[in-house]
Amino acid sequence: MPETTFLDSTELVLNMGPQHPSTHGVLRVILKLDGEKVIGTECVIGYLHRGVEKIGENRTYQQFAPYVDRMDYVAAVSNGLGYCLAVEKLLNIEAPPRAQVTRVILTELNRIASHLLWLGTHALDIGAITPVFYCFREREEVLKIFENYCGARLTTHAFRVGGLQYELYDGFEQQVKAFCDMFLPKVDEYEELLTNNRIWVARLKGVGILTGDECKEFGVTGPVLRAAGVKWDLRKAQPYSGYEQYDFDVPTGENGDTYDRYIVRMQEMRQSVRIIRQAVDRIPAGPIGKTPKVIKPATGEVYVSIEAPKGELGYFVVSDNSTQPYRMRVRPPSFVNLQALDRMVRGGLVADVVAIIGTLDIVLGEVDR
Amino acid sequence: MADEQNAEGSAPPPASGGVSEPPKQKDAPKPAAAKPPAHAAPKPPPPMAATAWEGELPNQLKERFGDQLTACSSYLGQNFAVVQPEAVIPVLEFLKLEADFDYLVDITAVDYPNRAERFDLVYILYSFRRNERVRIKTMITDAAQPRSAVPVHTGANWLEREVFDMFGIQFAGHPDMRRILLPEEWQGFPLRKEMSIIQQDNRWVRENLGIESGQ
Amino acid sequence: MGKFFRTIFLVDLFQGLWVTFRNQNPKNIYTEQYPAERPKVAERYRGAPRLNINPDNGETLCIACNLCALACPENLIVVGSERNEQTRRKELTTFTYDLSRCMFCGLCEDACPVDALELTQDFELASYTREGWIWDRQMLEEGPKPTPYKC
Numbered sequence: 230m231p232e233t234t235f236l237d238s239t240e241l242v243l244n245m246g247p248q249h250p251s252t253h254g255v256l257r258v259i260l261k262l263d264g265e266k267v268i269g270t271e272c273v274i275g276y277l278h279r280g281v282e283k284i285g286e287n288r289t290y291q292q293f294a295p296y297v298d299r300m301d302y303v304a305a306v307s308n309g310l311g312y313c314l315a316v317e318k319l320l321n322i323e324a325p326p327r328a329q330v331t332r333v334i335l336t337e338l339n340r341i342a343s344h345l346l347w348l349g350t351h352a353l354d355i356g357a358i359t360p361v362f363y364c365f366r367e368r369e370e371v372l373k374i375f376e377n378y379c380g381a382r383l384t385t386h387a388f389r390v391g392g393l394q395y396e397l398y399d400g401f402e403q404q405v406k407a408f409c410d411m412f413l414p415k416v417d418e419y420e421e422l423l424t425n426n427r428i429w430v431a432r433l434k435g436v437g438i439l440t441g442d443e444c445k446e447f448g449v450t451g452p453v454l455r456a457a458g459v460k461w462d463l464r465k466a467q468p469y470s471g472y473e474q475y476d477f478d479v480p481t482g483e484n485g486d487t488y489d490r491y492i493v494r495m496q497e498m499r500q501s502v503r504i505i506r507q508a509v510d511r512i513p514a515g516p517i518g519k520t521p522k523v524i525k526p527a528t529g530e531v532y533v534s535i536e537a538p539k540g541e542l543g544y545f546v547v548s549d550n551s552t553q554p555y556r557m558r559v560r561p562p563s564f565v566n567l568q569a570l571d572r573m574v575r576g577g578l579v580a581d582v583v584a585i586i587g588t589l590d591i592v593l594g595e596v597d598r
Numbered sequence: 599m600a601d602e603q604n605a606e607g608s609a610p611p612p613a614s615g616g617v618s619e620p621p622k623q624k625d626a627p628k629p630a631a632a633k634p635p636a637h638a639a640p641k642p643p644p645p646m647a648a649t650a651w652e653g654e655l656p657n658q659l660k661e662r663f664g665d666q667l668t669a670c671s672s673y674l675g676q677n678f679a680v681v682q683p684e685a686v687i688p689v690l691e692f693l694k695l696e697a698d699f700d701y702l703v704d705i706t707a708v709d710y711p712n713r714a715e716r717f718d719l720v721y722i723l724y725s726f727r728r729n730e731r732v733r734i735k736t737m738i739t740d741a742a743q744p745r746s747a748v749p750v751h752t753g754a755n756w757l758e759r760e761v762f763d764m765f766g767i768q769f770a771g772h773p774d775m776r777r778i779l780l781p782e783e784w785q786g787f788p789l790r791k792e793m794s795i796i797q798q799d800n801r802w803v804r805e806n807l808g809i810e811s812g813q
Numbered sequence: 814m815g816k817f818f819r820t821i822f823l824v825d826l827f828q829g830l831w832v833t834f835r836n837q838n839p840k841n842i843y844t845e846q847y848p849a850e851r852p853k854v855a856e857r858y859r860g861a862p863r864l865n866i867n868p869d870n871g872e873t874l875c876i877a878c879n880l881c882a883l884a885c886p887e888n889l890i891v892v893g894s895e896r897n898e899q900t901r902r903k904e905l906t907t908f909t910y911d912l913s914r915c916m917f918c919g920l921c922e923d924a925c926p927v928d929a930l931e932l933t934q935d936f937e938l939a940s941y942t943r944e945g946w947i948w949d950r951q952m953l954e955e956g957p958k959p960t961p962y963k964c
């Protein structure tokens with residue numbers, strides 16, 4: 230009698246991706262399964278590696294700015310803001326107030342756009358088809374504002390070091406306000422569709438728990454950290470671009486599961502609207518800043534980070550007193566967050582892997598750079 | 599070198615350092631007056647005008663690590679400590695357990711090919727309780743195998759793999775020291791300065807993609 | 814108890830369906846029938862490049878200063894010029910623009926001192942060949958001529 234029969238479960242290795250609709254790009258996950266249970270994972274990344282850091286070393290400070298948009302392409306404005314702040318810090322200059330308020334408005338609009346894209350695709354992964362259409366419909370309005378402002382919808386290149394390139398167009402305030410008024414009821418609508426939906430709740434509650442301590446251990450930031458109950462947001466902790474002047478809350482969750490992360494992101498969209506409304510009312514008059522013709526920072530290094538929609542996005546720039554960065558390191562939130570995937574799916578069901586990849590809200594352009 | 603540091607050591611970082619227009623650039627802040635004109639040889643850039651980092655934490659670090667701590671400085675309000683390579687992990691441990699620097703933000707490296715210790719290894723830390731950032735820097739040689747930070751911060755795993763992938767720095771004691779972004783069989787370390795931007799591993803491209811080169 | 818009734822009467826389901834129902838109004842259709850109706854793009858849209866011509870005398874505005882080529886991160890602009898012996902000024906001879914590598918960042922447009930190079934609202938740039946993306950001076954001055962769609 231052989232020791233094992235066909236009923237004995239043996240380890241099954243399942244390859245998911247890189248061309249899998251629910252991996253949001255080209256992520257490949259090798260899953261080790263025991264029946265339906267995940268007993269180990271390995272992420273294979275790098276399919277989208279374009280060497281952004283190397284490109285940064287070979288371009289001038291002005292020329293590198295459009296490339297950062299292509300890392301997290303659904304939140305290009307945030308990437309651009311972080312980069313501009315880093316170089317401005319290195320030069321020890323600050324953008325004028327009008328530019329700062331405009332930057333805040335556009336970045337928060339971008340946060341909404343990014344969260345909407347996440348909500349649509351995440352819901353689609355779980356099996357709810359309707360939200361994706363509604364989310365893209367509203368995201369379109371944000372992209373229209375971007376297009377009117379800077380001429381591009383996705384990879385915007387909206388900010389320049391030292392301020393802005395484009396003056397606000399006529400009707401910007403009205404369009405943004407109209408968007409805010411239109412958008413808040415829509416968030417309620419999404420919540421009506423999902424928050425109490427029994428399938429949604431059953432698929433998300435208690436899935437992929439990551440506690441606050443585990444988050445800190447892995448360096449996970451952004452909504453994932455806040456859903457675990459850690460009230461930490463760089464906009465509050467180390468305000469930049471004048472975020473200290475705005476009144477907003479940092480939503481947190483309790484259990485650190487997928488459902489809490491959903492709730493946190495929904496609340497964040499509402500808070501973003503709150504910030505935008507305050508900012509639109511106080512756009513000061515004045516200059517929008519001028520890009521220095523030659524950017525040649527003194528030798529030195531800085532690390533500047535901002536709260537991107539996905540977490541802490543940092544730029545570590547080393548200058549050697551030339552017009553090109555000596556080293557340009559990007560600390561991508563998605564890359565670091567993705568590292569926690571293994572901890573989150575281990576012991577869970579294979580069907581939950583899709584939900585957990587979705588809830589981490591990764592963008593592979595940023596993971597691989 | 600020494601007199602430059604004296605000249606700039608205590609001054610605040612130059613405010614107008616880079617924003618000047620090209621004509622003004624010539625009399626930019628560097629104290630070049632004492633030096634011979636720089637046309638003959640490419641002049642090394644002036645060193646970073648860092649100031650001393652004062653406070654409780656650097657004092658603690660000095661007391662604890664003594665000689666192993668080379669410098670505690672601050673540039674543009676950002677603090678960093680330079681330590682000996684063998685002291686990195688103890689410093690990280692100390693900062694995590696006794697000073698609450700419990701979040702390892704990033705690990706990265708900077709390549710200086712003309713220096714005896716070729717790489718700067720940079721650890722960026724953050725403390726949730728203090729709301730403060732520090733950078734720990736160390737200089738290592740090409741052949742050095744620094745100890746891995748994974749036992750202290752689990753999140754160091756992928757970050758160290760990326761440093762290995764891009765610079766070829768092997769971390770001793772790392773659980774899984776493989777390439778992460780580039781393919782496993784790829785030759786060369788792209789972020790080293792001797793690699794030009796268009797240089798690729800053409801052999802790999804030929805074998806795996808069936809085209810002559812990636813360019 | 815309330816929860817129990819909500820569960821058996823499928824309250825959550827009907828709530829969701831009601832949202833879907835509210836969004837059914839055919840007046841709120843967002844889909845654009847693209848080739849049939851051309852979308853209106855923003856005034857500042859960064860699309861196909863154009864070399865502007867002085868409308869008064871039909872000469873190019875470009876002074877062949879090469880600033881756009883220097884500003885471009887992708888190094889895709891090549892400006893050819895020749896010194897005119899009579900006027901002692903540089904004159905533009907050739908201008909190539911490799912659209913296939915362009916990322917429409919607008920840096921060249923910003924760099925141009927005389928507003929000769931401009932990114933326009935044209936967005937129909939498809940080409941059957943890679944060579945078709947490399948635009949010469951004539952193409953840049955005339956703009957793309959997409960075949961219109963006939964319904």
Ligand code: SF4
Nearest residue numbers: 885915916918919921
């Ligand atoms: S838009 Fe940008 S990439 Fe394209 S030619 Fe101009 S500067 Fe170069």
Ligand code: SF4
Nearest residue numbers: 875876878879881925
């Ligand atoms: S910057 Fe303008 S004027 Fe100068 S070469 Fe380019 S298009 Fe011509």
